[in-house]
Amino acid sequence: MxxxxxxxxxxxxxxxxxxxxxxxxxxxxxxxxxxxxxxxxxxxxxxxxxxxxxxxxxxxxxxxxxxxxxxxxxxxxxLALVPEGRGVFPDLTVAENLSLGAYTPRAREEEAGSLDRVLRLFPKLGERRGQVVRTMSGGEQQMVAIGRAMMSNxxxxxxxxxxxxxxxxxxxxxxxxxxxxxxxxxxxxxxxxxxxxxxxxxxxxxxxxxxxxxxxxxxxxxxxxxxxxxxxxxxxxxxxxxxxxxxxxxxPAPAAAQAPSPAERPAPPRPSGPSPDEIAVSALASLASPPPRAPAPPTAPAASAPAPRPQKAEPPRKSAPPPSNPPRSLPDGLPGGLSLSDLVAEASAASRARYGGASPPPPPSPATTRPVASYTVPALDTAALTGASHDRLNAILTEIETAAAQARAWRPDPARKTGR
Ligand SMILES: Nc1ncnc2c1ncn2[C@@H]1O[C@H](COP(=O)(O)OP(=O)(O)OP(=O)(O)O)[C@@H](O)[C@H]1O
Missing domain, CATH: 3.40.50.300 (P-loop containing nucleotide triphosphate hydrolases)
Incomplete structure (x- = not known):
């Protein structure tokens, strides 16, 4: 005892x-x-x-x-002790750790029998005899510690x-x-x-x-x-x-100190203003509907009603804006970022360039700040226009060119009296 x-x-x-x-x-x-x-x-x-x-x-x-x-x-x-934290030799193998357990004279005499008993108790230690203890799991190392203590018989x-x-x-x-x-x-x-x-x-x-x-x-x-x-x-x-x-x-924690479960926890006070759900709903609604359009400017040029321009200042261009430019917000906006009024102005200029004529240059488009004097005929990228837009453009060009030709061919009829 x-x-x-x-x-x-x-x-x-x-x-x-x-x-x-x-x-x-x-x-x-x-x-x-x-x-x-x-x-x-x-x-x-x-x-x-x-x-x-x-x-x-x-x-x-x-x-x-x-x-x-x-x-x-x-x-x-x-009396053998397995200390807290095991106290194994981590860099030695299982077999070496077990052998060190039989260090007393009495244990050394019975080492073979003790080893046999330990390996029957912990068969895993037999399988892992050559393994370095450091590489074993915590549970396996604990087995080695008990096995080593048991080796002292x-x-x-x-x-x-x-x-x-x-x-x-x-x-x-x-x-x-x-x-x-x-x-x-x-x-x-x-x-x-x-x-x-x-x-x-x-x-x-x-x-x-x-x-x-x-x-x-x-x-x-x-x-x-x-x-x-x-x-x-x-x-x-x-x-x-x-x-x-x-x-x-x-x-056990005192009842007063125990935190309530999430289900029991009172909801936090709601902040004033829209809730996250309301914000999400309105954001989704604005995504679903098309962006608001700018108010329509008068068709005739009017300095008081300029079309909205992109915020970023653009350098003067010598050619028509490429289709990739942001579209202008004109009511008659066409695909490719062009507006009907721009096209009319550009078609008129093209007509003048081709046929000459002293007719005054067209007034600047409300949607452009390009100075008329330095205005060059833009190479219209009609390929960027598709279907009905293309046909519409051709019709306008034809109409303008016909009107220009008639104007040039016009001669006052001396026989005609105006009656004024
Ligand atoms: N080497 C030491 N020097 C000074 N005080 C010690 C020493 N070892 C333990 N003590 C103290 O003796 C008391 C008992 O310690 P002990 O480690 O025996 O407790 P334990 O019940 O095993 O605790 P634990 O479960 O935390 O290991 C503790 O107050 C401890 O601070």
Whole structure:
């Protein structure tokens, strides 16, 4: 039997354990539950002879007093520790780590048998013998740590939070492997924060608070104890809720501090002005309808009603605007960015250039600022005009040219009297 009586430990003036008593029988799993800082690690270190603080009391294994023994002697007596954080050699292989576990004379004598037992417990370690431990998963590394401790051929195995950092599935595997260790007749002293799973595999449990045992009992009884449920199991069972991963560090939040669920949360005050939905609807509506057209200027040139121009100032052009130019907003706008009035002016100028004549130049288009004096006949890109627009343009050109020819051919009839 592993027996601890009135164990005290202090780091300087700080007492970490103030008189702890417990026992572990062969082939039994005993779990120590406690919140952060309760003294769990100090207890295991004090039992294993590696506590940095001052330790007093009694630790006996099969009647032999362990307190004051060097750690390697304690291992030789049959007590092995799997420390928090595993303590494996990450750059060594699985086989090398296991071999280092059998460093005591007694363990070395039985190394082959111990290895056989470890590989039966953890077949995966056999498959991965040559793998460097650093490259293994957290759960696998934890197996290596337990396997290495088992290589010392212990009678009692102590473990400090072995489930720390493991996924729920790996936790389950780990606790199951501890049952296998127990079934091999080894006593297990387990420090855990995972109360639910550790109580599920444990025979007995102790509750440690502020360096002292406040409660002990059979694991099955503690699992149903309302006080234990509230402190270590999240109070889920007592509330009739499905069980969740329990942690003693997790205390149920006071009702007032609990945030309401999104469904219960009151809607935030609505800002004044249109809502995002309204803005989206109006934006979609404006996209669907054509842009507003500018008011129609009079057909005749009128300086007071200039057509809207693009904001960007354009350099004077010597040719007609290419079709890619932004369309002007004239009521008679044609495809290709031209307007009917522009076309009339340009056709008239073309007629003058071809046939000569002294008729005054056409007034500038309201849609253009090009000075008439420097106006050159634009090369109309009729290819850009299609279908009806093209025909319409040709008709206008023909009409204008016919009118010009008639004007040139006109001679006053001397025989005709006007009667004025
Ligand atoms: N080496 C140390 N030097 C000084 N104080 C220490 C030392 N180790 C632990 N303590 C203190 O002793 C108390 C118990 O620590 P211990 O690590 O044993 O608690 P624990 O229950 O294992 O906590 P945890 O679950 O967080 O690991 C704590 O107040 C801690 O700050």
């Amino acid at each position: 592993l027996e601890v009586k009135d164990l005290k430990a202090a780091y300087g003036q700080h007492p970490a354990l103030t008189g702890v008593s417990l026992r572990v029988d062969p082939g039994e799993i005993v779990v120590i539950l406690g919140a952060n800082g309760a003294g769990k690690s100090t207890l295991l270190k004090a039992v294993s002879g590696i506590c940095e603080g001052k330790v007093e009391g009694t630790v006996r294994l099969a009647g032999t007093d362990l307190l004051g023994m060097p750690p390697n002697r304690i291992v030789e007596e049959g 212990p009678v009692y195995l102590t473990l400090d939070e072995p489930s720390l950092g493991l996924s729920p599935l790996l936790c389950k595997e780990l606790f199951q492997s501890l049952v296998t260790v127990k079934d091999a007749g080894i006593g297990v002293l387990l420090v855990e924060q995972n109360a639910r799973q550790s109580l599920a595999i444990a025979d007995r449990a102790y509750l440690l608070e502020n360096g002292q045992i406040v409660h002990e009992g059979k694991a099955a009884e503690l699992r149903n104890d309302p006080a234990v449920q509230a402190a270590y199991l999240g109070g889920a069972q007592s509330a009739g809720l499905p069980p969740t991963a329990a942690s003693p560090a997790r205390q």
